[in-house]
Amino acid sequence: MIRIFHRWIERYFADEEAVLVAVIIIAGFTIVLSMGVVLAPMTSALIIAFLMQGVVLRLTSWGLSHIVAVTVAFLILVSSVIVGLLYILPALWHQVVKLFSEAPRMLKEGQELLLLLPEKYPTLIREEQVTQMIDGLGNELAQVGQTILSISLAQLPVIISILIYLILVPILVFFFLKDGREMMEWFSNILPRERPVMQQIWREMNQQIANYVRGKVIEIVIVAGVCSVVFSFLGVNYALLLGIAVGFSVLIPYIGAAVVTLPVAIIGFFQWGLNETYFYLMASYFVIQALDGNVLVPLLFSEAVKMHPVVIVLAVLVFGGLWGFWGVFFAIPLATLFKAIITAWPTTNIDEGLAEVKG
Template identity: 55%
Template sequence: MMKVFRNWVHKYFSDEEAVVLAVVLALGFAIIITFGSKLAPLLTGLVLAYLLQGIVTLFKRWGLPHWLSVWLVFLLFLGGLGTVFGVVIPLVWKQMAALFNELPRMLAEWQSQLMHLPERYPAFVSEGQIERLILTANAEFGQFGQWLLSQSLASLPMLLNIIIYLVLVPILVFFFLMDSKKLGDWLVSRLPEERRLMVEVWTEMNQQIANYIRGKVVEIIIVGAVSYICFVVLGVNYAALLAVLVGLSVLVPYIGAAVATIPIAMIGLFQWGWSSEFLSLIVVYGVIQALDGNVLVPVLFSEAVNLHPVAIIAAVLIFGGLWGFWGIFFAIPLATLFKAVLYAWPRGVEAAGSEEESVEQA
């Protein structure tokens, strides 16, 4: 057993750079897992600065000085932040409160519709089954109401956290953008001189991750805005709330669109019943999803992430469970990083064997 373990260690950790890379990755993940909640404003500012760095680079290519590019991007960022917190969030919150107030009426109507099923389909559904289903649904809604009450009672600390984020994060974003070169040089100076493997992995991943993250942000904005416009034109209730849900659903590949379909169909069904308006809503939502998957995604993500669907879903589950929203957002980049490290990792025994075979063939 020990011999197998020694051979495995020699195979994958005989290279000094591999050991350094493993230590750096393990230390980075340990810091995020252990101190992630305390460093959340810092990490959020770093992520946002990383997203905005591409626009700064674009302005600099147009001939603008670094300081002016940073100020322009920072002002655009503040404008977008003001729009989100001044317009989008209040509208979504208002519609969410209206939806919660209307839930009892929706539940009563849903129960009345269910009670007609035994009359229409007596061979498939009985009154006892419907009654048990209604009791189960009422219990679930009761637990949800208790959870909602507990969340509202704990809203004061959450409000303080939001205020802290609104103050600290923009300041951190500005300094990360303004001093990006200094911070990068300082970080590089702390790394070992022999860092070929780290440079190889970073070079392969940097552009791909940057394109993916920025493209995903643009996709969320476009899909959410188009959905909101379509829902308003169709006269759907809670259009802003549903549009935010549809926009965020693109974060979870293969699953998000299917999950977002349920509340959209339920609200449309309660609003119009089985009518032409309901069918129009479903058709429009299907067209939005089709255009997103077949037009928008290929345009935004020219360099496709070559990952198996099972690997993507596993990454969403694992990193989402560890870090919540940001874990879901960065699930595919982190999975791609893991794949890049896996492929670039030196294998001492195999490399030595291949070198010996090439010498013998020569």
């Protein structure tokens, strides 16, 4: 057993750069897992700066100086945050409060509909089953209410954290955009001069991650905006809330679209019932999903790495469980990064080396 393990070490860690890459990966995971909460503002600022870097590059290609391009990109970011805080967030909060206030009425109507099922289908559904289902649903809603109450009682630390983010993150984003090149050069000087494996991984991942992250943000904005406009045009209650939910559902491939269909269908049903407008709503929703999957995604992610659906779902589950929202957001780039590391990892053929020694 020791001999097998020793041969495995010699095969994959005989190269010095392989050991260095392994140390960097382990150190990065350790820092994120142990100090992720403390470094959350810096991590958020780094991600936002990475997204805004495309705007800076585009402005500099138009002839603007670097500092002017950074200033314009920073003003775009601040303006977007102000618009979100002053207009989108209050409207979204109003719809959330309205939804919770109407939840008891919707629950009562749902119970009445469920109690009609045993009368229509007595051979398939018994009244006891429906009663157990209603009781279980009531218990779940009670737990959700207690959770919301506990969150509301702990609002002060949350407000303080939000204020820290609103002040600290934009400042960090500005300096990351302004001095990002110098920071990368300083970090490169720490590493060995000869690093072909790291350079191969960086070349393979830099453009792909940039395209994926920026494309995913654009996809969220477009899908959320189109859904909100279409739902508002049809007169759906909570149009903005549902539109934003559909937009963020694209973060989780395959699963997100299936999950978010349920609230859209339920709210439309309780508002109109099974009439013509309800079917217009569902038809519009499925058309948007079809256009997103067959038109928008191929345009935005034409250079994305193709991965098996099982790998994508596994990456979402693992990284989402480790890092929450950001883990879900970066699940596919992180899976692609691990694929690039495995592909570029230097290995030594022990059997060939032994054959040469014997010869």
